[in-house]
Amino acid sequence: MEKRYCVCINFGNETTTASYLNLTATYPLNKDGFLDVPQLNILNGNTDETRKIKTAIYRSYDGQWELATERECFTKKGIAIHFINKIERVSLEDKEHYTAFIRLVFQAIIANNSFLYFDNNNPENRNFDLYICSSGWSKYDTNDYNTVIEDYKKFFSTVLPMPVTLISREDAISFSFRSFNYQKRSLLIEINAATIDSIYDSPIEGKTIFSGTCNGVGHIARDIQNWCAETQETYKKAKSVIPIVLEETDNKNINWEMPVRHYIEEMVEHFYYHNCSRLLLDLPCVLVLGDILGNKVEEYDCQDILYHCNIREEVLNEILANYRLMLKNDFNKLHDSGIMPEVIILVNNVFPVPWIKELIKDIFKGIQIISRHGSHIVSDGIALYAYSNHRLQTTIKSKFTEIINREFSGTMQEFLLESCNNFIDKDITVPAFEKYENNNARINASLIKNMYLVNIPRKASNELK
Numbered sequence: 001m002e003k004r005y006c007v008c009i010n011f012g013n014e015t016t017t018a019s020y021l022n023l024t025a026t027y028p029l030n031k032d033g034f035l036d037v038p039q040l041n042i043l044n045g046n047t048d049e050t051r052k053i054k055t056a057i058y059r060s061y062d063g064q065w066e067l068a069t070e071r072e073c074f075t076k077k078g079i080a081i082h083f084i085n086k087i088e089r090v091s092l093e094d095k096e097h098y099t100a101f102i103r104l105v106f107q108a109i110i111a112n113n114s115f116l117y118f119d120n121n122n123p124e125n126r127n128f129d130l131y132i133c134s135s136g137w138s139k140y141d142t143n144d145y146n147t148v149i150e151d152y153k154k155f156f157s158t159v160l161p162m163p164v165t166l167i168s169r170e171d172a173i174s175f176s177f178r179s180f181n182y183q184k185r186s187l188l189i190e191i192n193a194a195t196i197d198s199i200y201d202s203p204i205e206g207k208t209i210f211s212g213t214c215n216g217v218g219h220i221a222r223d224i225q226n227w228c229a230e231t232q233e234t235y236k237k238a239k240s241v242i243p244i245v246l247e248e249t250d251n252k253n254i255n256w257e258m259p260v261r262h263y264i265e266e267m268v269e270h271f272y273y274h275n276c277s278r279l280l281l282d283l284p285c286v287l288v289l290g291d292i293l294g295n296k297v298e299e300y301d302c303q304d305i306l307y308h309c310n311i312r313e314e315v316l317n318e319i320l321a322n323y324r325l326m327l328k329n330d331f332n333k334l335h336d337s338g339i340m341p342e343v344i345i346l347v348n349n350v351f352p353v354p355w356i357k358e359l360i361k362d363i364f365k366g367i368q369i370i371s372r373h374g375s376h377i378v379s380d381g382i383a384l385y386a387y388s389n390h391r392l393q394t395t396i397k398s399k400f401t402e403i404i405n406r407e408f409s410g411t412m413q414e415f416l417l418e419s420c421n422n423f424i425d426k427d428i429t430v431p432a433f434e435k436y437e438n439n440n441a442r443i444n445a446s447l448i449k450n451m452y453l454v455n456i457p458r459k460a461s462n463e464l465k
Contacts, residue, residue: 005116005128006390007040008382009105010172013084013135014193014218015349016101017052018042018109019379020128021387034176035387037380041112042105043069050112052375056081057101065100067108071266074259075288077251085136087151102159123162130164131382132156133172165386170199170210172381173347175388176374187334187341187364190374191356192349193218193265196330200339209339213330217350219323221264224311225257227319228281234307238285259288260306269351279311327356331363341367347374393424400424 002024009018018040021027027035043050056068059078068074068081083094083101090098110118119125137148149166156164173188185202197212228235246252263283271279285306311319344367346357352373361369400420404413 003127003129006131006383006386007109007116007128008131008167008379008386009109009133010169010376010378010382011084011098011102011105011132011134012055012192012349012378013082014055015052015375016042016055016105017376017379018105019376019383020113021383023387023390027387035384037376037383039376039379040109042108043067044112053105054081055084055101057097057104065104067101067104071259071262071287074262075254075256077253079255079258084134087136087148087155090136099159102156106160118162120161126162129386130160130162131167131386132164133167133169133378133382135169137168167382167385169378170208171385172378173199174201174208174381175384176377176381184342185340186343186345187339188345188347189360190347190349190377191353192216196327198334200341209337211334211337215323215326215330217353217356218265219326220268220320220353221261223319223323224264224268224279224281224316225261228307228309232307232309234309238306242285256288263287272351272353275354277313279313279316281311282308324355324359328359328363331360335363343367344369346371347377348372349374349377389429392429396424397421 004024005020005022007018007020010016019037020040021037030036039051041050042053054068056074057065057078057080058068058073058076060066066073068076068079073079074081080094080097083090083097085094110116117125117127134152137152152166153164156166173190185205186200188199188201190197190199194216195212195214196216197210200209200211202208229239242256243252246254246256260283264281267279267281270276283306288306317324341364344360344364346360346369348371352371357369357371397420401417404416404420408416
């Protein structure tokens, strides 16, 4: 079956997304010079909420793993989050979590996107190829890059019923902005919940610099929760009463503060998206604990004790003062590192925080800043990478075929055509080919012939000459 689509999944530490492109179609660029990439539904439905999920799973009542899609899921005993790490560092328990999560996401994508076809009994009978990016490793890792790739390939080959192509986050993000920043010195700042990463790319200087900090915007919800625990009497009461209830109902292993953190994250996102003057926190206990405690909750009057408070913007700024200072120091270090960007691309993989952009603008004075919301920035970039590779390989195959059909016949022609296709499928990628482009080479018969000569047997090489 013809592989018409590329299915591209980004397994992120916080959020998992999936995008795709039809490899046989031609797409126009939008007004900003980018190609708009469509997203896949991971959950059933056709909304923004169904196209991205928390990277988290839990045990259902029958013991089966399920995707954690609701706040109540985070109260389950078997909840598992933050299980993605470098393969060599992943514990056996987290490897079980990650394996289950990968399979659930793959199955959900097949089930919820009707144009995709996959035959479980014959995996080769499908209309797509699979490309994956997994958090936890980088092409700039101090460990051997090829070794890391092979470790991930082995892992995914035991988890999924079909082969995958692995793409690094750096390459994926670069391809998301390729049409814009290809000839400019650009600084891409990617804001995540756990980290803030930056990639400085200078085609003119021929260098790429990657750096990162652990000061992601997850600090905001954490600092607010700590403030509640220190200053809010309702929260203090909850901290004293709820653990007793959990202990007496044999649910002592439940971390009730985890769904509270997720609730605060939701309200912070609403606060910044809608430019509110107050952050409203109004969470009854039942929304945190779900139906786990049943009627026992009422005996302790927990329904109304968690917390109800309005945080004014000036108070919120005081709560976040230390975090703002940490970010200012991080961006100052980045500015003083010697990089000279012509443009800054600010990508929010979580909710945008306006004052972060203002902080960057103040430090990198006079430099153009382009802001994009980037929940799908990595999975979109993977799709663009796969699409570009497919078009390049198709072009080169066509030119090789033209040369071989014109100059050879019989057994030699058959051998060269087969070898050509195998070689291109295996070794020709956009990044590899750009090495030739950077040396002022162009896609032409002579270049293709020279590239091929070093990869075929000597006898055939002499014949081709």
